[in-house]
Amino acid sequence: MRPIRKRATPVGVFPKRFLISTLRQLGQEVGLTVPTLVAPANGGGAARALPVRMHVYRGGRDAHQFDVAPDPRQAFVEVWQRQWEAGLAPPNAGEDLIAVEYLHAPEDAPWLGPRMADEIEGQFLVRAAPEGRYGCVLTSFVPFRPAGYKFTPVIGLTHYHKFGPEFENYALFVNLKGAGATDDGANRLHVDYYSFAGARLATADLDVPYNSGYLHAVEASLAEHGVPAAALSGGVIAHCRGGASQFSIFTLIRNKRTGALGLEHSLPPYYYVTGISHPDIRGPFYARALAPT
Amino acid sequence: MTAATDVRARLGKAWIKAGREIERLTYRAKIARPKLLGPAIRGPLVQLYRADADFTTEVAFVNYLTFYLLDADIGITVTVTAYDRNGKRLGSGRHRVGRKQALQRPLAELVDAPLDSHGLFTVEAAYDAAAIDGIAFLGQTAPQFMTLFVPKADGATAPQILHSHKGFQRSGVPFSPCRWESPVTERLAAVEAYSVFVMNACRSKLGGRVELVDVARPDAAWRTDYHAPAWGVARIDLRPAALGLPLDQPFRFACDFDRRTPHRKPILFRRFADGSITGNHS
Numbered sequence: 001m002r003p004i005r006k007r008a009t010p011v012g013v014f015p016k017r018f019l020i021s022t023l024r025q026l027g028q029e030v031g032l033t034v035p036t037l038v039a040p041a042n043g044g045g046a047a048r049a050l051p052v053r054m055h056v057y058r059g060g061r062d063a064h065q066f067d068v069a070p071d072p073r074q075a076f077v078e079v080w081q082r083q084w085e086a087g088l089a090p091p092n093a094g095e096d097l098i099a100v101e102y103l104h105a106p107e108d109a110p111w112l113g114p115r116m117a118d119e120i121e122g123q124f125l126v127r128a129a130p131e132g133r134y135g136c137v138l139t140s141f142v143p144f145r146p147a148g149y150k151f152t153p154v155i156g157l158t159h160y161h162k163f164g165p166e167f168e169n170y171a172l173f174v175n176l177k178g179a180g181a182t183d184d185g186a187n188r189l190h191v192d193y194y195s196f197a198g199a200r201l202a203t204a205d206l207d208v209p210y211n212s213g214y215l216h217a218v219e220a221s222l223a224e225h226g227v228p229a230a231a232l233s234g235g236v237i238a239h240c241r242g243g244a245s246q247f248s249i250f251t252l253i254r255n256k257r258t259g260a261l262g263l264e265h266s267l268p269p270y271y272y273v274t275g276i277s278h279p280d281i282r283g284p285f286y287a288r289a290l291a292p293t
Numbered sequence: 294m295t296a297a298t299d300v301r302a303r304l305g306k307a308w309i310k311a312g313r314e315i316e317r318l319t320y321r322a323k324i325a326r327p328k329l330l331g332p333a334i335r336g337p338l339v340q341l342y343r344a345d346a347d348f349t350t351e352v353a354f355v356n357y358l359t360f361y362l363l364d365a366d367i368g369i370t371v372t373v374t375a376y377d378r379n380g381k382r383l384g385s386g387r388h389r390v391g392r393k394q395a396l397q398r399p400l401a402e403l404v405d406a407p408l409d410s411h412g413l414f415t416v417e418a419a420y421d422a423a424a425i426d427g428i429a430f431l432g433q434t435a436p437q438f439m440t441l442f443v444p445k446a447d448g449a450t451a452p453q454i455l456h457s458h459k460g461f462q463r464s465g466v467p468f469s470p471c472r473w474e475s476p477v478t479e480r481l482a483a484v485e486a487y488s489v490f491v492m493n494a495c496r497s498k499l500g501g502r503v504e505l506v507d508v509a510r511p512d513a514a515w516r517t518d519y520h521a522p523a524w525g526v527a528r529i530d531l532r533p534a535a536l537g538l539p540l541d542q543p544f545r546f547a548c549d550f551d552r553r554t555p556h557r558k559p560i561l562f563r564r565f566a567d568g569s570i571t572g573n574h575s
Contacts, residue, residue: 033476074508076476123476131483133563135453135571138476157360159395160353160439162452198393237395239360255444255451260569264454267437271458272357274335275324275432284430289361 013112016141017055018100018122019174019248021213022081025095026170026252027259031080031125033136036070037102040111047072050102050112054084057097057211062179064088067103080125095213099176101144116141124250126261139265142246147179151186154247155289156240156266159196161218162253163232169218171238172250177210186244192293193222196235201227208243215252241290305469309553312464320433327429335435337415339461339494341526341560342375342400344408347450347570348442353397354416356390357437358428366392367424371436372417375400377409380493380524397441411526413492415461442572449568457574459556465497465523466552473557475546477573478508481533482540483565489529490560491548493521501549503529503559505536508543 022030039048049072056064066084070077084098100122104112120141127134145151161169175187189206202225208214222236223229240249249266269285270276276285323333342350356369374385384406390396401408418436420428428434437458444450479487493499499521507513515536519527533540548559562572 033478035476075474078476078478125477131480133483133565133567133569133571134480135563136477136573138574155361157355157357159355160397160441160454162351162441162443166447167451194393194395196395196397198391235395235397237355237360237393251454253452253454255449255569258449258451258567258569260449260451260567260571262441262451262453262571264439264456267439267456269361271435271437273361273431273434278432281430281432285361288363288365291363293363 013104013109014116015101015144016116016120017144017176018141019176019246020098020124021172021174021215022096022098023126023172023215024091025215026254026261028126028128028261029081029130030098031078031127032098032100032122033076033078033125034100034122035120036072036074036077037112037115038072039108050104050108052077052079053101053103054079055099055101056084056088057099057176058091059094060209060211062211078125094209095215097174097176097212099144124263126263128259133260135261135263137250137263137265139248142176142248144176144178145246151244151246152286153241153290154189154243154249155269156189156249157237158240158249158251158266159235159237160251160264161236163219163236166256168254168256170252170254171216171218172252173206173208173214173216174248174250175208175210175212175214175243176246189240189243192239193225193227194237194239195231196237201231201236208247210245301468302470305467305552308467309469324432327425332420332425332429333433334418334420335433335460336417337374337461338417338436338438338457339413339415339459339492339556340438340440340455340457341411341490341492342408342414342440343411343442344401345410346445347448348444348453350400350408351397351441351443352400352403352414352416353395353439353441354390354436355395356393358420358434359392362428365424365427367428368392368421369436370419371396372419373400373403373414375404375406375408375412375414376524377412378526378528380413380522383408383412411490411528413461413494413524413526444570450570453562453570453572455560455572455574457556459494462495462555464495466495466554467497468551469553471550471553471557473548473550473559475561478543478545479505481538481542481544484533484563485566486530486532486564488562488564489531489546490562491519491521491527491529492554492556492560493523493525493527494555495552496523497552498522499527499554500551504547504549505531505538505544506547507538508545
């Protein structure tokens with residue numbers, strides 16, 4: 001195998017976004033925290049923190065932007081849904097996609113480029129009410145590609161559900177396409193459901209709306225595809241493939257009686273195959289992983 | 294920090310860096326010679342368990358190789374090992390996960406031993422020897438798993454899911470102080486009680502301080518010392534109402550460590566007035 005090339009210091013700023021979704025269907029308010037990025041001191045000027053912009057995608061459109069000027073003395077910026085929705089009309093249906101970016105000037109590139117090329121993370125916050133219970137999950141910023149970019153298809157593997165009369169399980173697909181064409185089928189996911197014993201239980205095709213959050217009810221989907229409820233107690237694996245646009249996928253478990261939530265991000269292939277960006281691995285890996293079944 | 298302490302910390306960090314380089318070279322050798330040296334599989338990976346009045350712990354693992362290499366027929370044998378809060382090994386179990394299979398079972402069953410109220414557990418993987426040639430091109434792989442903290446029946450809580458990709462270290466870590474700060478603002482008025490679990494995934498004793506810091510006035514904080522034995526866990530329970538802090542102000546958790554153990558994000562559980570609990574590593 002050829003050695004991986006040593007990473008060069010980026011000359012530009014690699015665009016990334018932090019993606020979350022509203023959870024209105026579950027009666028929750030969402031929020032986020034992202035790190036405050038402060039420009040290195042240059043002479044006697046005051047510390048300058050990069051403004052943070054939230055793009056609110058509603059009905060697939062970048063419908064609203066909300067900017068926050070962070071306090072450079074604070075390590076993190078925290079924003080809640082009620083802040084970016086102030087003055088906005090309520091949505092008709094579905095969930096909004098929230099995409100967060102750092103606004104920067106060309107002179108920020110030398111220090112911001114390496115920072116954005118490295119791992120940068122935010123917290124997806126969920127609460128029942130401002131003074132009520134809250135929870136969160138830490139997850140990475142994802143690359144934001146220009147219109148026309150050809151994405152590698154998504155491979156999602158979700159097997160950590162909890163089935164039973166007290167709980168319901170959801171997959172939350174957050175899909176960012178940006179301003180590109182939306183007639184290329186890149187929002188389609190093919191899902192094969194397997195039992196823990198390795199038997200295929202059902203298949204489903206999902207059209208995840210572009211530039212939206214999409215809450216997929218696992219038990220309802222399985223029932224719709226003929227999987228009896230009794231089969232769930234043994235465990236179910238959801239193997240998702242397709243969806244050649246930018247996705248973030250979360251798993252939620254909800255207590256039906258109280259509405260309390262458990263939330264975790266998914267594990268993309270690079271968690272399991274650490275060198276997947278290496279060209280000698282990537283090509284053969286995806287050829288075999290995306291082969292017809 | 295005194296000059297002597299500073300030198301000690303620098304030496305400690307250099308030692309850690311050298312150890313990482315040795316580990317990297319070991320993995321590279323395995324990637325180059327998987328038949329001779331075995332496949333380059335990261336591990337053991339580590340996570341917290343709870344087996345107390347609030348939660349039991351389930352471990353979920355999937356045969357990722359056969360969901361990625363669809364034509365492959367390779368089994369993964371998973372070894373799960375649990376330790377008590379003081380780092381004493383309690384038990385271990387091996388489980389084969391076949392093609393396109395998964396397992397999700399209580400940790401106590403997987404390690405075939407009664408658990409402590411909390412502690413560490415590890416997961417490591419081995420692949421069927423006959424199939425190693427076919428997957429060697431993948432280079433280094435990692436046996437990722439999910440941990441579910443499952444509430445007791447009829448409770449108000451939903452299962453809390455946590456992932457960890459952190460390694461369990463069989464050797465010690467020298468003095469190398471560091472600090473972690475949570476990005477999450479804590480609303481003390483909403484929380485009845487916190488349980489903070491500081492994990493020590495190495496063979497040295499770990500000490501330090503957990504703090505609850507006023508976001509607006511960082512000098513105003515509540516602090517407590519902790520000590521975690523090698524491969525052990527320190528648990529800090531606190532009730533915000535009893536701390537004498539202004540409950541209407543935003544706070545954040547922070548934690549000081551006297552050495553750079555592999556897992557430096559304490560696991561935080563919050564109990565609310567309705568009885569529900571949320572947990573996360575932040």
